[in-house]
Amino acid sequence: MKSPFNLEQQNNSIESKIVVALERISEAFRVLLWNESKENSLSPIQIQVLIFLRFHSEEKCKVSYLADEFNMTKATISDSVRVLLKKELIQKFDNPNDTRSYLIGLTEQGKLLAEKSSNFTFNIEKPLNSLPEQQKKEILTGLLKVIYQLNQSGIITIQRMCFTCSYYQNENNEHYCKLMRTKLTQKELRVDCPEHELKI
Ligand code: SF4
Known part of the structure; x- marks a missing residue:
C-alpha cells in the first residue's frame, strides 16, 4: 500500500486525500492548543486535563482514567497533576470507592481557566458553521x-x-x-x- 503522502497516490485516491486533510486539521488542533498552553504557561496536556475535569463526572477524574483517555502513561499524567496542584488549579479528594487512589477536582481558579481554555477550538468550529x-x-x-x-x-x-x-x-x-x-x-x-x- 502506498503512502497517502505520496502525491501520485494521494491525487488518485479519495481515502488518501481524506487522511491528509485530517492530518492538516490535527495540525490546526495542535497549533491552537499550543497557543492556549503558552498563554497560560502550561503544557498542552495540562490544558487538556483541566478541560476534561471541567466537563466530566467525578468518577472519571482520576489519574488512571486520564491516562487511558489521553493515551499516556500514569507517570506522565501524575507529573501534570503535580504541576496543576502546585499552581492551585486542581485539588485532590479521597476516592470513596478505592482507598488506593484519589479523585481530582478543579479549584475556582482552575474552573475559570478550564472554561476559558475550552474555547481553543473556536476557530475550527467557525468554518463548520457555514x-x-x-x-x-x-x-x-x-x-x-x-x-x-x-x-x-x-x-x-x-x-x-x-x-x-x-x-x-x-x-x-x-x-x-x-x-x-x-x-x-x-x-x-x-x-x-x-x-x-x-x-x-
Ligand atoms: S446510546 Fe449510549 S452513548 Fe448513545 S445516547 Fe444512548 S446512552 Fe448515550
Whole structure:
C-alpha cells in the first residue's frame, strides 16, 4: 500500500486525500492548543486535563482514567497533576470507592481557566458553521465510524460514543438509544455521552 503522502497516490485516491486533510486539521488542533498552553504557561496536556475535569463526572477524574483517555502513561499524567496542584488549579479528594487512589477536582481558579481554555477550538468550529446541515450530518456520521474502527483496532482507547455503547441499537440503519428509549437522528448521535456504558 502506498503512502497517502505520496502525491501520485494521494491525487488518485479519495481515502488518501481524506487522511491528509485530517492530518492538516490535527495540525490546526495542535497549533491552537499550543497557543492556549503558552498563554497560560502550561503544557498542552495540562490544558487538556483541566478541560476534561471541567466537563466530566467525578468518577472519571482520576489519574488512571486520564491516562487511558489521553493515551499516556500514569507517570506522565501524575507529573501534570503535580504541576496543576502546585499552581492551585486542581485539588485532590479521597476516592470513596478505592482507598488506593484519589479523585481530582478543579479549584475556582482552575474552573475559570478550564472554561476559558475550552474555547481553543473556536476557530475550527467557525468554518463548520457555514456548511449545509446535511453535509455536517454526513461528516459527523463518517467521523464516528472512523473513530469506532480506530477504537476497535486498539489505536485509540476510551470512547464514550453511541457506537461503543451497550444502550445503542441499529436496526435497518436507524439509530436507537435503549436508555432514553428514543430514536437518534444522525445529528443526535453522541461523541462523548455522560450516560455511556461500554458494550462488552
Ligand atoms: S446512552 Fe448515550 S452513548 Fe449510549 S446510546 Fe444512548 S445516547 Fe448513545
